[in-house]
Each structure stands twice: as structure tokens, then as C-alpha cells.
Amino acid sequence: MKITTWNVNSINVRLPNVLKYLSDYQPDVLCLQELKCNDDKYPLDSIQNAGYHSIQACQKTYNGVSIISKSKPTDVDINPVHIISGEMRSIAATFQGIRIINFYVVNGQAIGSDKYKYKLEWLKKAKAYLKNQLSKNKDLVLVGDFNIVPSELDAHNFSSEDILCSDEERKSLKDILRLGLNDSFRTKADETPYTWWDYRAGAFHRDIGYRIDLILTTNSLYNGIKSYEVHRDTRHKSWCSEQPKTSDHAPVMITL
DNA sequence: ATGGCCACCGAGGGTGGA
Numbered sequence: 001m002k003i004t005t006w007n008v009n010s011i012n013v014r015l016p017n018v019l020k021y022l023s024d025y026q027p028d029v030l031c032l033q034e035l036k037c038n039d040d041k042y043p044l045d046s047i048q049n050a051g052y053h054s055i056q057a058c059q060k061t062y063n064g065v066s067i068i069s070k071s072k073p074t075d076v077d078i079n080p081v082h083i084i085s086g087e088m089r090s091i092a093a094t095f096q097g098i099r100i101i102n103f104y105v106v107n108g109q110a111i112g113s114d115k116y117k118y119k120l121e122w123l124k125k126a127k128a129y130l131k132n133q134l135s136k137n138k139d140l141v142l143v144g145d146f147n148i149v150p151s152e153l154d155a156h157n158f159s160s161e162d163i164l165c166s167d168e169e170r171k172s173l174k175d176i177l178r179l180g181l182n183d184s185f186r187t188k189a190d191e192t193p194y195t196w197w198d199y200r201a202g203a204f205h206r207d208i209g210y211r212i213d214l215i216l217t218t219n220s221l222y223n224g225i226k227s228y229e230v231h232r233d234t235r236h237k238s239w240c241s242e243q244p245k246t247s248d249h250a251p252v253m254i255t256l
Numbered sequence: 257a258t259g260g261c262c263a264c265c266g267a268g269g270g271t272g273g274a
Contacts, residue, residue, distance in 0.1 A: 036263070232258085238258080
């Protein structure tokens with residue numbers, strides 16, 4: 001089973017890229033973040049015409065997550081993790097016996113800010129939900145844009161004084177991993193580990209990036225991972241002729 | 257070169273992203 005996580009930075013702007021991705025890479029499950037649209041603007045017809053199912057938790061302007069899949073989802077949870085009910089950052093469902101949870105974790109803006117405190121609170125709620133989910137599901141995959149760098153190797157410019165890199169944020173991630181999840185990342189000799197590059201200052205070209213898009217799996221699945229890939233080609237303006245503007249994130253795929 | 261912010265809302269510039 002091929003499982004992908006991708007922060008698309010607007011599903012409607014990125015629709016041609018997403019459809020090309022489905023066609024080129026044939027994921028069984030594609031988890032998206034930052035849809036940035038209401039339910040009525042979500043391009044469900046286009047996705048269904050491509051032969052896929054979709055479940056979504058939509059919100060106007062901000063956030064929004066969905067799971068696009070070849071097989072039909074069961075036991076769907078729409079926005080199970082939230083502090084404010086209208087803020088859509090989580091969605092979960094079961095696909096062929098595997099529980100898949102998709103998060104768009106709060107950014108946090110700046111260390112010590114109200115948004116930073118909110119991020120840590122959100123992560124606490126997420127941990128409680130995951131603990132419950134892990135008690136009920138042996139085979140579980142947690143994916144998403146975590147907005148947290150796991151270690152100093154995962155940022156070109158790592159500083160624990162910076163947002164995404166602080167000790168508290170990384171501790172929150174470690175607490176989640178300690179519940180019984182493994183980071184499915186695998187190093188590649190010819191490639192840095194990054195999944196996100198700022199649009200500004202030619203960051204992608206200079207490979208000034210961060211690894212913040214993660215796929216975490218239970219022990220039962222971890223040893224069976226056949227491959228881990230970051231699809232950087234989608235970050236090239238030439239990749240999708242219909243829509244040369246790219247997301248600032250690259251899709252991350254594992255094959256089970 | 258694989259580049260030099262982008263997307264939202266709304267009608268222009270403010271806000272959020274990471």
C-alpha cells in the first residue's frame with residue numbers, strides 16, 4: 001500500500017498538480033493538508049472522476065485536511081482533534097484494516113507567542129486522541145505536516161531558538177512517538193532529508209529546507225516498509241505544465 | 257539550473273504560512 005502526505009497550500013490552486021500526482025504515482029492513500037476552502041469549493045467531482053474516494057474536513061481560508069483513497073474509507077473521524085470546533089486540522093479513517101490519521105499541526109508563529117502556546121495545547125490533545133486510537137488499532141499510520149523538526153539533522157539552519165525547532169516542540173513530538181510510533185524516514189546518500197523549502201530567496205534551489213512532513217507507523221507496520229520517498233520533482237515549475245506554481249512542500253510517500 | 261514568495265479575501269493591502 002502506497003501512503004502519501006502532502007501539504008498542497010490550497011487544493012483549488014493545486015488541483016492540476018494533485019491530479020497529475022494521482023496519475024503518475026498511483027498512491028492508495030493521499031493525505032492532504034491546507035486545503036484552504038469550504039466544503040462547497042472542495043473539488044470532489046474531479047477527484048472522483050480520477051477514480052478516487054475522498055473524505056474531507058474543510059474550513060474557509062485556512063487549514064483543512066482530506067484523505068483521498070482508492071478503497072472506500074470506514075470508521076471516519078472528522079476533526080477528532082480540536083480546541084476550536086471550526087478549526088479543521090485532523091481527519092482519520094480505516095483503509096483495508098489500517099487506521100490512517102492525518103494532521104495539520106499548528107504552526108506556532110514564534111516561540112512564546114499565544115499561537116505557540118496554542119500549538120503545544122493542540123499537541124497535548126493530539127496525544128490523548130492517539131493514545132486512544134492506538135489502544136483500538138494495532139496497525140496505524142499517522143501522517144501530516146507536523147510543523148516540527150524531529151532533530152538538528154532535519155533543518156538546514158537548525159537553532160533551538162527558532163520556531164519548528166524548539167526543545168518544547170520536539171519534546172511534544174517525542175511524547176507522541178513514545179506512545180508506540182516510529183518515524184518511517186530513511187536517509188538517502190544523495191539527498192538531504194527536507195520536505196519543505198521557503199518560497200523566498202531561492203530556498204529550494206539552494207536546498208535550504210526543513211523536514212516537517214512526517215509518516216509515523218506502529219511497530220506492526222514499521223519493519224514492513226518497502227520504501228520511503230520525498231517527491232521533489234513536484235516542486236519543479238516544469239513538473240506540471242497546467243500549473244507551474246508549486247506547493248512549498250513536497251509529497252512524502254511510504255510503500256508498505 | 258530545479259530560482260528569486262504565495263494564497264487568502266476582496267477590491268488593496270493586511271494576514272498567515274514556516
